[in-house]
Amino acid sequence: MDVQALTQASDQALDAGEDVLRKSPEANTDVPAIFRNAPSGVEFKKLRKRLLRQTREAIEDYGMAPVLEPGAARPKWLVCLSGGKDSYSLLAILIEMRWRGLLNVDLIACNLDQAQPGFPPDILPKWFADNEIENVIVREDTYSIVTDKIPAHRTYCSLCSRLRRGILYRIAREQGCEAIVLGHHREDILETFFMNLFHGGRLASMPPKLLNDEGDLLVLRPLAYAAESDIAKFARGMEFPIIPCNLCGSQDGLQREAVKKMLQDWERQTPGRLGVMARALANSRPSHLLDRSLYDFEGLRPGTGAGAAALAGEAEEPCAASLAMTDKLFANE
Incomplete structure (x- = not known):
């Protein structure tokens, strides 16, 4: 089936699902629990369709999900949930894809509690239980390591990210997963590109699909085509219990924040520019570079x-x- 036919079939399935979701919550027993109280308005329906389509296209374009032989066991994905809008939205969209038969993998949600002061330990366990989501929560005090090794006036992101990634690799192996799945979106990818361009002296970004150094795990970013503004609207509509990051998020003057503001200014001045820039990352011309x-x-x-x-x-x-x-x-x- 070609992409156009897949898109049409998926849209028809989504329309049918919306008819179910418009019923009272008590009648929505045949839909994923996470969507039983989802908004049923036209604008949210369009938004949900768009994110579903973009996620499916990214998964198909980069071969994230394997084609299974009849009778083969489904692979497992460890979906990393930080408590932010991006990871909540990622998990919800993947759950919907599973429900609609568009994703033949098992999903395990994973939260890494990094022992940050003030982190609410009860929100995610309750949310997982209320929405009937298979999950694993692991507590590792990376906060003390990062704050001990990095001076207060320096950014914590690099060390924090390395520590977090190593722990997530370990959890994925323990859970028998073939991939860890992250909620990075289009703007994250563009910001990383410009960070590398301005400060690293190289043309590189976050690929939608990556094999780790050991060669035993994939790192996937199914929201690579999704705009941050759409994800924010989706998260607000779904009323996810957002947990702010009080570590790197508390530091002012980060270089990434400067790049983010630059991109936002460009998009305001010329709407659609970020979409063009994102397409450029998939359309390189080595003969016209150096x-x-x-x-x-x-x-x-x-x-x-x-x-x-x-x-x-x-x-x-x-x-x-x-x-x-x-x-x-x-x-x-």
């Missing part, structure tokens, strides 16, 4: 035919910036 390890510049010579074959028409394609400037210059003619 990386000699990706393209044989030394072997490029006139008259050999090698250049045309390698470029496959790239050299004749006009520069997008030139096209935009031309459109602007001649807009009034």
Whole structure:
């Protein structure tokens, strides 16, 4: 089945599901518990469809879920739940995909309690129980390690992330999972790209699918196509019990926050720009960059035919910036 047919079939299934969700909560026994009190308004329905479609497309485009042979056991995914809007939304969307037969994997929600002062230990266990979600909660005092090793005026994110990732790998192995699944969205990926560009001197970002260094676990980001604003609206509509991060989230002047503000300003000035930038990350042209390890510049010579074959028409394609400037210059003619 092609992508268009899959999209149509999924939309029809979603419409049918919405008819069920419009009933009273008492009648919604055949839908996932997490959606029994979901909003049934038209705008939320469109939002939910869009996020479902974008998540499914990312999973299909990057081959995140394996094609199973008949009778084969379903793989397990460890869905990392921090208590923020992104991870709540990710888990809800994956649960809906499972319910609609669009995702043939088992899901285990995982919260890593990092012993941050003031972290409410009762919210997530109750939420998991109320919504009938299989889960594992692990407490590891990474907070003390991070605050001990990093001066108060420095950012904690790098060390905190490394410690957290190592623990999540261990939990995934203990639970028999083939992947850990993270709630990073389109803006997270763009922010990481610009962080690497401005401060790391390299073109790199967060890939939607990554194999860990040991080669035994995948790291997946199914929300790679989803806009942060859509996720925020979805989380508000679902009334998730958001738990703020009081570690890195409490530090002012982070470089990532500066990049985030830059991207938000660009989007306000030119709506749709972030979508174009995100598509660019999946449309690289090594022959038009400077990386000699990706393209044989030394072997490029006139008259050999090698250049045309390698470029496959790239050299004749006009520069997008030139096209935009031309459109602007001649807009009034």
